[in-house]
Structure formats: C-alpha cells, structure tokens
Amino acid sequence: MSVHPTRRRTTTAVLSALAVLGLAAAAPSALADDSARSTRVAAGPVSWSAALDEVDADDANVRWTDGALRLRGTTLRAASAEGTRGHGTQVLAAEKLDKQVNRVRAELSGTVPEGTVLVDVRGRAADGSWTEWREATGAEAVLPRTVRTVQARLTFQDPKGEARVSGLRLTASRGAEQPGRERAGAAAFSAQVFATREGLVGGTTANGHVIQPNDHFVALPSRRGLSPNGSGDFSVEVCGPVRCETAPVWDVGPWNTRDDYWNPSAERESFQDLAQGMPESQAAYETGYNGGKDGSGRTVLNPAGIDLADGTFYNIGLNDNGWVTVTYLWTGAAK
Template sequence: MRHRRERLRWVTGLLSALALLGPAVTMSPAVAADAQKSTRVADGPVSWSPDLSRVDADDVNVRFVQGALGLRRTDVPATATTAGERGYGSQVLAPRTLDRPVNRVRAELSARTPAGSRVTVEVRGRSADGTWTEWREVEGTTAAALPRTVGAVQARLTLWDGDGDGDGHARVDGLRLTAGRGPEPRATGAAAAVSARVFATREGLVGRTTANGHVIQPDDHFVALPSRRGLSPNGSGQYSVRVCGPARCETAPVWDVGPWNTRDDYWNPSSVRESFKDLPQGRPEAQAAYESGYNGGRDGSGRLVANPAGIDLADGTFANIGLADNGWVTVTYLWTGASTGTSFPTWGTDVRVREQPTTQSREVSRLPGPTRVTVSCQVHGERITVEGITNDGWAYLPDHGGYVSNIFIDVPEAWLPGVPAC
C-alpha cells in the first residue's frame, strides 16, 4: 500500500506541476502511459513459479526426479492414525515475499493424476508481524481467499496415490501461483484465541510418521487436530494449542491430522468452517456424531464413530497434563486470536520453556525449531551460557505459559527492545 501511495503522489504531483506551467504544456502520451502502467503493476496481481526441486526436512515422502515431483514410497498413509496402503506425500514450498499486499491466491497446476490419485494445492499468507494465516485449499481455477491481507505467500502440495502400478502415481510437473487483492474479508478473528472443551484420546503409535513427516518418539509432545488447515510444518510450532488437563496445561504443536476426520476445523466459525457448517463453533463432528447421531453417527469417511474425540495427544503431552485415560480437556487454538505482546523469531531446536526463569524449573513446553513467539514481558533470572553466549534475561511467553532464555530470541540485544519488565 505504501508503494502505491508513493506512485500516486508522484503522478498527481507531476500533473499538478504541468498544470502550473500553463495550458501550452501537457503530459506526453508516453509519460502518461508509463505512469498508468506503473500504477497498474503495483496494484495488479503478481505471478511466480515455486521451485519444486527443493525437497528438504519439512517435506514428507516426496522426491523430485526427471523434472517432476512424485512420491518417494507408495505405502505411506496420510496420517499416523490412518490405516491402509494409499500413498501420501507433501511438499512445503518456499515462501514468496511480495511487494504489495494481497489476499487472493490462484494456482495453475500441471500434474498427472491417474485414476484414484489426486494432488491438492493449499496456500497461506504471512502478515507483517510474522504470523501465518491458516492453510486454504485452492480449488480448480477459483482463487483461495485468505482471511486477512498479507505480504508473503506460501504453498503446500499434497499428493495422494492411486490404485494402479507403474505410471499410476500422481506427479507434479509444475505450479504457477498468482496473488492479488480482492475485497477485504469480513473479520472473523477473535480478540482472544478460541477455546473449547473437547474429548482427548492418546495417539501413541511410536515409530509411525505423522502427516507433517515427524517420526513419533517415546514420550513425544505434539497433538493431532482433524483438519490440515492448522497443520504445522515439521519441526515448527507455527500452529500450536494450549491443552489443559486435570494436573496442568501444556502448549504443544499441531503435527498430525485426526482423530476421525480430516476436514473438520471445528475451532472456526461456521461461516468459514471447511465442512459440517451446520455445527456450532467449537463442536467437533465426531462429538456430534457420537452424542446425538449427527451424520448417522459416522465421521466424514463413513466410519461409525466410537468416541467423541476432537483431539489426539502424543504420549508425553497426554501424561504431562495428568490424563491416565482418555478424557475431557480444555484446548485453546493459539493462532486464532490476536497476540498480546511483541512478536520475535527464535532459533535452536527443542528449546525448553520453563515455569520459572531457571533451568531447574519444570518444563511446560518446547519450541521444536525456529519459530515466532509472542513475548509479554521479561525478567532477570538464572544466568546461563549457550554456545558462548551468556545472559540472565528470560522472556515470558503467554501462549506457552512459561519463560525461555533471551539467548534463544533471535535478536542481537540481550535485553529485548520494547518489552517491559514483568
């Protein structure tokens, strides 16, 4: 928007100056055309073709060979909890920073999808504060509408295998994205993040692979939700929940899809909910099916629902919040609300978030990899040294309910700028 205003001021100023010189002086057609073209380019859509050959750690079961993206193996299920032999793979493409604000994204996909196979394109946007919108699927030639105006766009390709052999597998030859600006969406975000009381089950399945490519470990800490809209890339906590059980709360990243459904973003308002729009916000379809016979008592795949689960918990999270058996928990979907504090990037892997600003304090959460966190205040606590850096500053992360050493906040200052003392 800033660039647009500058160009409009330049054109307006030039016209005013020419007018002041008298009626004999006019703007040449070439100058006028160039000015109009410059304004149209700034306001118009922008297109690019992401590099499909870059397969890295946040991609799942895909490889780029002979000029196309395909599955590495054809027997990998879509989620850790999904049975069956249907192949699945996913690639998170590099984000594209744009020179103009956008809220619509269209995709032109060149792919081979034999009978039974399919490829989906999902997109999301990053705001100036570093936060991401949820993923939205681009359907056909219709542009996906993002919930707010953003300055960067990222795409995710997902491949589902067909039933055939040989050439009967999905392959992507190319992708072209076009981002532009349409009518501003009606605000749906809440001042506070959405919370719901839902039934939780233990995922277990150590050694299996989640929908984002994470291999499940003993005493693992993550959750599964029944929609890909809030699925974090592997190693990140970009979409995280705060789940509170009988003993305590824990903040954990969303790394898998389930239980029961895969298109049930029940934390969203009915107007933007992907499926089951006649259900109220905060009520999982599986819960409605189990308790009141909704959809004939079955999930979106036609399975008879055996429990009302709206979230799966990894073993470590399940035990840490105090559950001995499946049960009801309160979940806050942290990305759905406005942040109260200052946003910062972090570095490091498996960074512990502590209840108090000391390494002896109980761990309440982990930052699995570099991400962005909201800091509400900071204190002087235990003085620690990491990779040659010594600091006694600790940042309080309200979304995680604890403190992290300022060493892991990726800014040069030891005492975070603009952040008050607790």
C-alpha cells in the same frame, strides 16, 4: 521443540501488469527494506512459479526425479486419521510479494489425476503471524486477511503413485475483504473436547514427523492448522487434570481431515451447521449427526476432537482418554 531454519531459497514474483506498463524499472533494489516496499502500489495480480525440485527436511515421502515431483512410495499414510495410503507433502519456500494480497490461485501441470494432489496456501502478516492454510486446488483460496508473504504446500493423496507434478504456478491478488475476518483484541478460542492418546510410535504424522516414544505434539482434524515438520507455527495449549502443556499441531485427525471446528460455523471447511467448538465426531457420537459417521463414512466410536502424543497425554495428567480444555493459540486477533 527444534524449529527448522528459514529456507533461503526464493523464487521471483513477476508483476505482469507493471511490465506491460513499462514500470518495472521503477522497482526499488532488492536491498530495500520492508518499510520501503510497503509504500509501493502494484496493479494487477502477482504470479510466480514454485521451485518443486528443492525437497528438504520439512517435506515427507516425495522426491524430484525426471523433471517431476512424485511420491517416494505408496505405503505411507497420516497416522492419526488412518487416512488413505500414498500420503506425502512438500512445503514450498515462502514468497515475499511487493503488494498486499488476500486471494491465491494455484495451477498444477504434469500428470495429476483428480484428487491426487492438493495445494494449500497461507499468508504471513507484518507481525510474523501466519494465517491458516486454505485450499487453492481448483478454486481461488481466500485468506482471512491481507498479507505480503505467501507460502504453498502440496499434499499427495495418491495410493497408486500415479501423480507427476512438473510445475506449480501461483497467482495472488487482492479482492474484497470478507466481513468478520478481523477480530481485533479477540482472545484465542478455547473449547472443551474429548482427547485420545495417539500412540502409534514409529508411525509418520501428516507433516512427515516420525513418532517417537514420549513424544510431544497433537493432532487436529483439519489440514488448515497443520504445522510444517519441526515447527510450532500452529500450536495449542492443552490442559488436563494435572497441568497444561503447549504443543505443536503435527498430525491430522482423529476421525476427520476437514473439520476445523475451532473456527466460527460460517468459516468451517465442512459441517457448517455445527456450532463453533463442536467437533463433527463428537456430534456423530453423541447425537447421531451424519448418521453417526465421520466424514469418510466410518462409524464414530468415540467423540475425540484431538489426539495427543504419548508425552503430552501423560504430562497433562491423563491415564485414560478424557476431556481436556484446548486453546487454539493462532486464533483470535491474529488468525
């Protein structure tokens, strides 16, 4: 799989508390390395404004025009979950900070009807691993661990094409650690789940990838583990009757869009009364959980917890939908 090169655009973090104290001049030069930066202790939150006008290859169905970010069109929807039309995404440049943070708040400006634009954030640790995405729309996002690099993603769910985002300001700080977040030495989590073939060649995934014949990727029912287009930041190992394959998570679905069932129950975004490793769709299909319906109110017709692109589906030895073992490679000690 090709991986987009790291984008070079950056914005400048503003350490407002330092400026008030008159200490900004003591900051090391921009050429200081990470080890030098790591010795700095900055008080107060860190704030910066995102560069929304830079739309590039890992963004989908959005454009910057007349001073605002908006959808290019309203017909696109994420393929696997058959979600609402008016889908689009922008993955912003990662912001390198001068302090450790684990909480991020997002403030959108412009004309943004409620629910039409969601902001997710994730953090990258010193070892290069990313945390899962956490939603920061309307509430402070709490990351699973402290980080020095933060990245934001905008997701449009705007079937009428009304949203006009003129600005995004992010504020990061460090708060109390949440118990149980660090799992030193823990292996990546694995579960046996029902897999379906996504197909849908020519459709577009939740990260903007146009599905090709014999494609290799998977869909999981949560944005928390969605890789940017072309990257393998979040990947799974999926094992079928013949072999295993490692494939990136490039779509959201099947059935649900807020069901990160690979996380411990207390950390799941939704359906926290289900056991870790139990997709909501499987519980709905097998036991009538949630009245036998998914999170959108549709009657669940199979217990699928993962969708496989055609190339992955056939490569692991499936000829029909069936049970597979999936390892969520970003989980465990470096989640």
